[in-house]
Amino acid sequence: xxxxxxxxxxxxxxxxxxxxxxxxxxxxxxxxxxxxxxxxxxxxxxxxxxxxxxxxxxxxxxxxxxxxxxxxxxxxxxxxxxxxxxxxxxxxxxxxxxxxxxxxxxxxxxxxxxxxxxxxxxxxxxxxxxxxxxxxxxxxxxxxxxxxxxxxxxxxxxxxxxxxxxxxxxxxxxxxxxxxxxxxxxxxxxxxxxxxxxxxxxxxxxxxxxxxxxxxxxxxxxxxxxxxxxxxxxxxxxxxxxxxxxxxx
Amino acid sequence: xxxxxxxxxxxxxxxxxxxxxxxxxxxxxxxxxxxxxxxxxxxxxxxxxxxxxxxxxxxxxxxxxxxxxxxxxxxxxxxxxxxxxxxxxxxxxxxxxxxxxxxxxxxxxxxxxxxxxxxxxxxxxxxxxxxxxxxxxxxxxxxxxxxxxxxxxxxxxxxxxxxxxxxxxxxxxxxxxxxxxxxxxxxxxxxxxxxxxxxxxxxxxxxxxxxxxxxxxxxxxxxxxxxxxxxxxxxxxxxxxxxxxxxxxxxxxxxxxxxxxxxxxxxxxxxxxxxxxxxxxxxxxxxxxxxxxxxxxxxxxxxxxxxxxxxxxxxxxxxxxxxxxxxxxxxxxxxxxxxxxxxxxxxxxxxxxxxxxxxxxxxxxxxxxxxxxxxxxxxxxxxxxxxxxxxxxxxxxxxxxxxxxxxxxxxxxxxxxxxxxxxxxxxxxxxxxxxxxxxxxxxxxxxxxxxxxxxxxxxxxxxxxxxxxxxxxxxxxxxxxxxxxxxxxxxxxxxxxxxxxxxxxxxxxxxxxxxxxxxxxxxxxxxxxxxxxxxxxxxxxxxxxxxxxxxxxxxxxxxxxxxxxxxxxxxxxxxxxxxxxxxxxxxxxxxxxxxxxxxxxxxxxxxxxxxxxxxxxxxxxxxxxxxxx
Numbered sequence: 001x002x003x004x005x006x007x008x009x010x011x012x013x014x015x016x017x018x019x020x021x022x023x024x025x026x027x028x029x030x031x032x033x034x035x036x037x038x039x040x041x042x043x044x045x046x047x048x049x050x051x052x053x054x055x056x057x058x059x060x061x062x063x064x065x066x067x068x069x070x071x072x073x074x075x076x077x078x079x080x081x082x083x084x085x086x087x088x089x090x091x092x093x094x095x096x097x098x099x100x101x102x103x104x105x106x107x108x109x110x111x112x113x114x115x116x117x118x119x120x121x122x123x124x125x126x127x128x129x130x131x132x133x134x135x136x137x138x139x140x141x142x143x144x145x146x147x148x149x150x151x152x153x154x155x156x157x158x159x160x161x162x163x164x165x166x167x168x169x170x171x172x173x174x175x176x177x178x179x180x181x182x183x184x185x186x187x188x189x190x191x192x193x194x195x196x197x198x199x200x201x202x203x204x205x206x207x208x209x210x211x212x213x214x215x216x217x218x219x220x221x222x223x224x225x226x227x228x229x230x231x232x233x234x235x236x237x238x239x240x241x242x243x244x245x246x247x248x249x
Numbered sequence: 250x251x252x253x254x255x256x257x258x259x260x261x262x263x264x265x266x267x268x269x270x271x272x273x274x275x276x277x278x279x280x281x282x283x284x285x286x287x288x289x290x291x292x293x294x295x296x297x298x299x300x301x302x303x304x305x306x307x308x309x310x311x312x313x314x315x316x317x318x319x320x321x322x323x324x325x326x327x328x329x330x331x332x333x334x335x336x337x338x339x340x341x342x343x344x345x346x347x348x349x350x351x352x353x354x355x356x357x358x359x360x361x362x363x364x365x366x367x368x369x370x371x372x373x374x375x376x377x378x379x380x381x382x383x384x385x386x387x388x389x390x391x392x393x394x395x396x397x398x399x400x401x402x403x404x405x406x407x408x409x410x411x412x413x414x415x416x417x418x419x420x421x422x423x424x425x426x427x428x429x430x431x432x433x434x435x436x437x438x439x440x441x442x443x444x445x446x447x448x449x450x451x452x453x454x455x456x457x458x459x460x461x462x463x464x465x466x467x468x469x470x471x472x473x474x475x476x477x478x479x480x481x482x483x484x485x486x487x488x489x490x491x492x493x494x495x496x497x498x499x500x501x502x503x504x505x506x507x508x509x510x511x512x513x514x515x516x517x518x519x520x521x522x523x524x525x526x527x528x529x530x531x532x533x534x535x536x537x538x539x540x541x542x543x544x545x546x547x548x549x550x551x552x553x554x555x556x557x558x559x560x561x562x563x564x565x566x567x568x569x570x571x572x573x574x575x576x577x578x579x580x581x582x583x584x585x586x587x588x589x590x591x592x593x594x595x596x597x598x599x600x601x602x603x604x605x606x607x608x609x610x611x612x613x614x615x616x617x618x619x620x621x622x623x624x625x626x627x628x629x630x631x632x633x634x635x636x637x638x639x640x641x642x643x644x645x646x647x648x649x650x651x652x653x654x655x656x657x658x659x660x661x662x663x664x665x666x667x668x669x670x671x672x673x674x675x676x677x678x679x680x681x682x683x684x685x686x687x688x689x690x691x692x693x694x695x696x697x698x699x700x701x702x703x704x705x706x707x708x709x710x711x712x713x714x715x716x717x718x719x720x721x722x723x724x725x726x727x728x729x730x731x732x733x734x735x736x737x738x739x740x741x742x743x744x745x746x747x748x749x750x751x752x753x754x755x756x757x758x759x760x761x762x763x764x765x766x767x768x769x770x771x772x773x774x775x776x777x778x779x780x781x782x783x784x785x786x787x788x789x790x791x792x793x794x795x796x797x798x799x800x801x802x803x804x805x806x807x808x809x810x811x812x813x814x815x816x817x818x819x820x821x822x823x824x825x826x827x828x829x830x831x832x833x834x835x836x837x838x839x840x841x842x843x844x845x846x847x848x849x850x851x852x853x854x855x856x857x858x859x860x861x862x863x864x865x866x867x868x869x870x871x872x873x874x875x876x877x878x
Contacts, residue, residue, distance in 0.1 A: 166805065166806065167805045167806045211804065211809055214804030214805045214806070214809065215802050215803065215809060215811065215862040215863070216860070216862055218804065218805060218862050219863060
């Protein structure tokens, strides 16, 4: 059913079309806040279609509205439904540039991947990006959650991809540290200090540092490391990268 | 009468010890119960007297409570000891000790493990001798003085293990000497604790951290207490539950015994079972030959460790038993075949030694039901300890299941009528030098590099591939390669890929047309990776045109695009031209053999790698149809 015509946005699939395949979640969630937020984003002149800022801007509303357990969120069918039936226009608005009729896989996964792949599906990705980076507010309630780190991570596509696509993302002390230490704000501050002569671009710093971190994790287990140790490890690797002393090739 | 603790003082400028260097060297390995049992038994096994009696080792586990515990701790002069321990709590190991003290107080219970051996040398040697059993076990940290150069432990780290397994870092010794020198009045009693460096309360005196329990001569501050002898020692030993039979040997008591890595405290029975199990697992050769007896005593009940109780090691002892009836082909279950492997021991740096040595491999075809340790090769030399079980599962696709024993050094003729020859003694010495402090493999060590001339590396690193090659000849299924089709067989061959911290194998894309073996491991001595391998085309019609070796950094979930430069590569295949070109900016090793070459072997090293993260070797082989020359 998910063919090139659908992926090109030339055909729609309704709930009726998919009726035989749908299963109820077991509770009802009012999705209208997400609709409204998408409307606002699309109406904002400062936000261009296909920009990663879209993910950052939608994340707090999406994550608050879809107040799922991780167990529920691991059900790929839920995300397939949301992307294919409920929010296909949003998926097109955010990802149309990856559609290539010759190799439709890249677009297809924006609708259909999910499960343990936190990187591909357009909405699943935003939800997990938020889940792995938000801070609980004092009340513990949904309303008071702090999504400032989420916005920094999802607004920086390289950083979001390098976190979500890798195993270490399953451990929030690491995603929090990566978000704090590798976001644009932090990197720009360091560059302004002028400590490093000729630091690479922020995207390169992120990509290189997370690669070195993944290599480091072949011999260390993050789950056995203290939070301070995680932060220090990432800082050290980042500094190596900024000094161009990290096996740069 | 009671012994007293004394702590040696040091100048403020002397080296300070947060902990014990030897403790670290050991715990780098695996400070589970296995390390302890192996090291302790090896100590006793090595000190066995030269007669036809076995060394007898008994592990006694006791938990003392109430008055018993109080009486014991009083005899231990725990008050003096505590004063020092309390001054040393600001370091990490000091904290662990403080925790242990608190636990003992809270539980009102202390567990002690006493290891009593008989028919061994005992703690011979003057109080201040440069080299003796006494100084080695009780005083020195990193030296070994076991009899002969081929005793099991050549690093002297074995005894450091003892303190690691004492929550209080405190170990007591009581020994009956096999020789009237230095004194006739056995037993000899002394205790030793290793605390972090600490200062006296007023801050004026620095204590190095080493403390001894014994008799203090005079009141000199910082003097080292010496051994207590004879009747006095006997009476103190009695109160310390450390009395021993009147036979030569040593009783060692680990106070507040614990397994450092254990998450939960095992109960005495479980601990006893594990000790006997491990004793047989690692020392069945010595037990089988009647050189070693091991028992465990819990609450007055003694249990002897016997091979009968652990039938999974029978296939190995059968290799020795049935060696005389060995066959040339393993046609039936329980058949034993033997093969010789050569080991060229290079001369020592001082010009001595050197021999065309030999290792003997005994292979026994497994019977149905013999699952444990199946397809493993037990590496053994004269010490009678299994150095390692080398897993050769699926050494050949569809191989016959087997158990094997590799005998080296003085163990080589075991099971036959032969006696070890001069060459075997030289091999024994070589293999001993090839064992790292944990004695759990034969590899290139610093000792080896320092004492042998060129060629030691090929010799020691070739052992495993020779074993593999020899096994292939013995356990390969009767398959005619041509008839089954090289492609089908070839698809199932794997290019091995040994990564640090374990073996792993994976299919290589080129494995459909070539077969071979590769190894890569990290060399702690030179801080680089060393690798070697051998490749050949599956079909006789093909030849190898080029081999490219690159070193790939792994990440948590898959390979990265990062490469570690190859520093050097060499080949002992004739006519191979060698170069180190760059691929994507990183140096790789490239071998281009002369026309007509089918098999190419190589070895090499990476550049220095301070990151030491998981690295694998990628071997790309260009294969083409053989050119007519």
